[in-house]
Amino acid sequence: MSGELFERLRKRAVEIHVEDHLRARLERGDSLRVKLGLDPTAPDLHVGHLVVLDVLRAFQDDGHTVVLIVGDFTAMIGDPSGRSETRPILTRDQIDAAARTYLDQIHLVLDRDQLEVRRNSEWLGEMKGADLLRLLGKATLQQVLQREDFADRLKASSPIGAHEILYPFNQAFDSVAIHADVEIGGTDQLFNLLFGREIQKAYEQEPQDIAVFPLLEGTDGSMKMGKSLGNYIGLTEPAEEIYGKTMSIPDTLIEKYLRLVSGLEGPDLDAVLAMKPRDAKAALARQLVKRLHGDEAAARAEADFESKFRKREVPEEIPEFETGFPIRLVEAMVKSGLAKSNAEAKRLVEQRGVKVDGTVVTGDDPLQPGSVVVQVGKRRWVRFVVK
Amino acid sequence: MSGELFERLRKRAVEIHVEDHLRARLERGDSLRVKLGLDPTAPDLHVGHLVVLDVLRAFQDDGHTVVLIVGDFTAMIGDPSGRSETRPILTRDQIDAAARTYLDQIHLVLDRDQLEVRRNSEWLGEMKGADLLRLLGKATLQQVLQREDFADRLKASSPIGAHEILYPFNQAFDSVAIHADVEIGGTDQLFNLLFGREIQKAYEQEPQDIAVFPLLEGTDGSMKMGKSLGNYIGLTEPAEEIYGKTMSIPDTLIEKYLRLVSGLEGPDLDAVLAMKPRDAKAALARQLVKRLHGDEAAARAEADFESKFRKREVPEEIPEFETGFPIRLVEAMVKSGLAKSNAEAKRLVEQRGVKVDGTVVTGDDPLQPGSVVVQVGKRRWVRFVVK
Incomplete structure (x- = not known):
C-alpha cells in the first residue's frame, strides 16, 4: 500500500526531498505526521487547493496523520510595517471564523479522524523575545536571503521589512513545534519547506521530508489560481x-x-x-x-x-456567403443581407448588436481571411468564407 | 552655561546630529536625558572610555541626567548561533558583578546624583515574539544592511547570523524605553545612534540628538584601545x-x-x-x-x-663621533672605540648588548644619516653624526 503512495506522490510532485528517505519510511510503514500550512487571511479554498488536499487525503488513506497549521500568529499582528494591504490584522473572532470556514471546506476532501488542526499562535504567541533571538540564531541572514522573492527585491532595491525575515523562521518553527515528518506545499513553498528542515536539525529533530506540487493556473489559463485574480473556482x-x-x-x-x-x-x-x-x-x-x-x-x-x-450556440446549419478579401464588416453585412444599408449596419454595430466569431465588435474592421461567423441580434447568422 | 556645553561638545565631537536642534535645547535650558550604552561582557573600563565619560560629566555639570544602559539582554542569551566567542553567555550573578564593577569605575568620573543605571533586560526581556515582530516592522532590511560591518560581511560572503539583525533594533529600542533626548558614543556607533532616531520616530517619540566622538588609539599608537589588544590603560x-x-x-x-x-x-x-x-x-x-x-x-x-x-636613560653629555655615510654598525663601533675589533663588535651584537637609538639590534645594518646614539652594555654611549 505504502509503496503505491510513494509512486502516486512521485507522479504528481515537482520535487521530493529526500526521496529515498521518504520512500523507505513509507515502505517501512512508519506512521507519519504530514504538515500543510494555511493562510487564514484567505480562508476561501478553491480548486487549486485540491492539488495538495488530494495528496494529503492519499496520506490519510495510507494511515498517516495530517496536521493543518492555520498561520494565525502573524495574521493577528498584521503587517507591523503598516505597508502591506495583503496582511490585514485579524481579530481572534475573525480567525475563529476563518478556521471554521476552512474546516467546512477541507472536510470535503479530508477525513476528520486523521486530522489535527493547529494554530501557530499556540507556540509562536508564547515565545519571548529571547526565544525568538535563539530561533533566529539557527540560520544566517544569507541563507534567508536566498529565498527568491527576497533576492529579487534586494536586487531591485525594493524594500523588505526587517520583520519579514521572521516569517520563514516562524513557518519553519511550526515544523519543530508539531514534529512534522513530512511537509507539502506548492512549488512556491520550496524554500520555506527546505528551511524547515534546517531549523528542525538545529533543534535536534530529524528533518522533515518535503514534497512540492505544481501550482494550478486559474480559469484564465495564465495566472496561478487565486481569489484576488478573479480566475478561481471556489470549493463551495x-x-x-x-x-x-x-x-x-x-x-x-x-x-x-x-x-x-x-x-x-x-x-x-x-x-x-x-x-x-x-x-x-x-x-x-x-x-x-x-x-x-x-x-x-x-x-x-x-x-x-x-x-x-x-x-x-451557433446553429449547426447557417447560411454561407463567399466573398473576396479584403472586405470590411459593414460592407459584408450589407452584401449578405444581414443589414439593409450601410447606415443600418453601422447602427447595429453601435448598439452592440453584432458579434464576430462570438465577440461583440464596436468598429468596422476588415474580416480575417477564412471562415468568419457574423451574428446580428439573437437569431441571425452568416458564415462568411473570405478568400 | 548651556551654550558653553554645546561649544565643548562641538570641539570634541566628530559628528553631531541634529546640531541646531541640540544647541537650541541646551540654550533653552531643557533638562535632557543623555544615554550611553555599555557592554557588560567587558566591564573593565579604560582610558579610552574617558572620552565619552568626560562628555557625560559635562552634561551632568550642566544639570542633565545621564542614563547608562547595561546591555545585559543579549549577554544573558549569549550568541544563539553558538559561533561567536566574543559573546559569552553571562549568568545574572555575572551581570550583577559586572554592573557593580562598572559603577565603581564610573563613579571616578560621573556624579552619582544625576545618574540612572538601567539594564535593557528590564524591557527587552519582557518583550513577546509579537512585540519584537512589531519592532522589526519599523525599518527595512535594507536600512539595517547599510551598517558598515553588515555591508562588508555581505560583500565578503562572510556569514551574518539572522539574529544579529536584531541587535541594532534592541539598542534603538533602549532609546525608546528610556525616552532618550541625546545618545552619545564612539564613531563606530554612528549607525546605531542614528538608527535609534528612526525607531523613536516610529514609536512616535521625538528623536534623540546624537553625538559621536573619536576612538582613542591604545598605547601601541595604532589600534583602538581595548583589553583584548593588550594596548589599554585600565581606569583602576x-x-x-x-x-x-x-x-x-x-x-x-x-x-x-x-x-x-x-x-x-x-x-x-x-x-x-x-x-x-x-x-x-x-x-x-x-x-x-x-x-x-x-x-x-x-x-x-x-x-x-x-x-x-x-x-x-642616555646621559646628557655623551661623546660625539662624526663619520661619512654610508657606514655599517660594526665598522662604526670599531672606528669609535666602542669595540676593539670587528669580531668583538659582532659578538656584542649577537649577545644583544648593543642598542641603536634605544632599541636592541641583531644585525649589521648601515646607520641612518643624522644623529644616532649607539649604546654598548649599560654604561657606554657614542652619538654618531652620520653625514
Whole structure:
C-alpha cells in the first residue's frame, strides 16, 4: 500500500526531498505526521487547493496523520510595517471564523479522524523575545536571503521589512513545534519547506521530508489560481458555477486539471484523457461538481449548462456567403443581407448588436481571411468564407 | 552655561546630529536625558572610555541626567548561533558583578546624583515574539544592511547570523524605553545612534540628538584601545602602571590624549600643549593618575618613573663621533672605540648588548644619516653624526 503512495506522490510532485528517505519510511510503514500550512487571511479554498488536499487525503488513506497549521500568529499582528494591504490584522473572532470556514471546506476532501488542526499562535504567541533571538540564531541572514522573492527585491532595491525575515523562521518553527515528518506545499513553498528542515536539525529533530506540487493556473489559463485574480473556482461555489467556470478553461489546461484535481486515477483518468477536448472538459467539469456536490448535482449542472449553451450556440446549419478579401464588416453585412444599408449596419454595430466569431465588435474592421461567423441580434447568422 | 556645553561638545565631537536642534535645547535650558550604552561582557573600563565619560560629566555639570544602559539582554542569551566567542553567555550573578564593577569605575568620573543605571533586560526581556515582530516592522532590511560591518560581511560572503539583525533594533529600542533626548558614543556607533532616531520616530517619540566622538588609539599608537589588544590603560590600574603606560605612547598621540582624556581645558590645556613632547607626555601621565588616584599618587608615580627611567636613560653629555655615510654598525663601533675589533663588535651584537637609538639590534645594518646614539652594555654611549 505504502509503496503505491510513494509512486502516486512521485507522479504528481515537482520535487521530493529526500526521496529515498521518504520512500523507505513509507515502505517501512512508519506512521507519519504530514504538515500543510494555511493562510487564514484567505480562508476561501478553491480548486487549486485540491492539488495538495488530494495528496494529503492519499496520506490519510495510507494511515498517516495530517496536521493543518492555520498561520494565525502573524495574521493577528498584521503587517507591523503598516505597508502591506495583503496582511490585514485579524481579530481572534475573525480567525475563529476563518478556521471554521476552512474546516467546512477541507472536510470535503479530508477525513476528520486523521486530522489535527493547529494554530501557530499556540507556540509562536508564547515565545519571548529571547526565544525568538535563539530561533533566529539557527540560520544566517544569507541563507534567508536566498529565498527568491527576497533576492529579487534586494536586487531591485525594493524594500523588505526587517520583520519579514521572521516569517520563514516562524513557518519553519511550526515544523519543530508539531514534529512534522513530512511537509507539502506548492512549488512556491520550496524554500520555506527546505528551511524547515534546517531549523528542525538545529533543534535536534530529524528533518522533515518535503514534497512540492505544481501550482494550478486559474480559469484564465495564465495566472496561478487565486481569489484576488478573479480566475478561481471556489470549493463551495454552486454546482452550476463550478461546472460553467470549468468549461471556460482553455483546452491547454484540461489535462493538467484532470491529472491534478479531478480525483480520477488509472483507467478512469486514461479514458477521459483519450476524449476530444470538448468532451474531456465536460467530463472534468462533471467530475469536479461530483466531488464537491455529489452525483445528482453534477447531472443537474451538466443539463443546465447544455441547455443554456444550446441557446447561445451557433446553429449547426447557417447560411454561407463567399466573398473576396479584403472586405470590411459593414460592407459584408450589407452584401449578405444581414443589414439593409450601410447606415443600418453601422447602427447595429453601435448598439452592440453584432458579434464576430462570438465577440461583440464596436468598429468596422476588415474580416480575417477564412471562415468568419457574423451574428446580428439573437437569431441571425452568416458564415462568411473570405478568400 | 548651556551654550558653553554645546561649544565643548562641538570641539570634541566628530559628528553631531541634529546640531541646531541640540544647541537650541541646551540654550533653552531643557533638562535632557543623555544615554550611553555599555557592554557588560567587558566591564573593565579604560582610558579610552574617558572620552565619552568626560562628555557625560559635562552634561551632568550642566544639570542633565545621564542614563547608562547595561546591555545585559543579549549577554544573558549569549550568541544563539553558538559561533561567536566574543559573546559569552553571562549568568545574572555575572551581570550583577559586572554592573557593580562598572559603577565603581564610573563613579571616578560621573556624579552619582544625576545618574540612572538601567539594564535593557528590564524591557527587552519582557518583550513577546509579537512585540519584537512589531519592532522589526519599523525599518527595512535594507536600512539595517547599510551598517558598515553588515555591508562588508555581505560583500565578503562572510556569514551574518539572522539574529544579529536584531541587535541594532534592541539598542534603538533602549532609546525608546528610556525616552532618550541625546545618545552619545564612539564613531563606530554612528549607525546605531542614528538608527535609534528612526525607531523613536516610529514609536512616535521625538528623536534623540546624537553625538559621536573619536576612538582613542591604545598605547601601541595604532589600534583602538581595548583589553583584548593588550594596548589599554585600565581606569583602576595602579598609579605606577597608568603613569608608565602613558609614558609609552608615541609622541604623535600626546595631543589627542591631552585634548580627549586629560580632563585639562582652556589655558591649562594650552600650557601643556606648548611643552616639548617629553614634558607634555609627563604632564599627561601625571594628570591621568591624578584624575584616577589623586594628587599624592600622581606625585609618587612620577617620582617612581623618574628614578627608574634615570637609571636607563642616555646621559646628557655623551661623546660625539662624526663619520661619512654610508657606514655599517660594526665598522662604526670599531672606528669609535666602542669595540676593539670587528669580531668583538659582532659578538656584542649577537649577545644583544648593543642598542641603536634605544632599541636592541641583531644585525649589521648601515646607520641612518643624522644623529644616532649607539649604546654598548649599560654604561657606554657614542652619538654618531652620520653625514
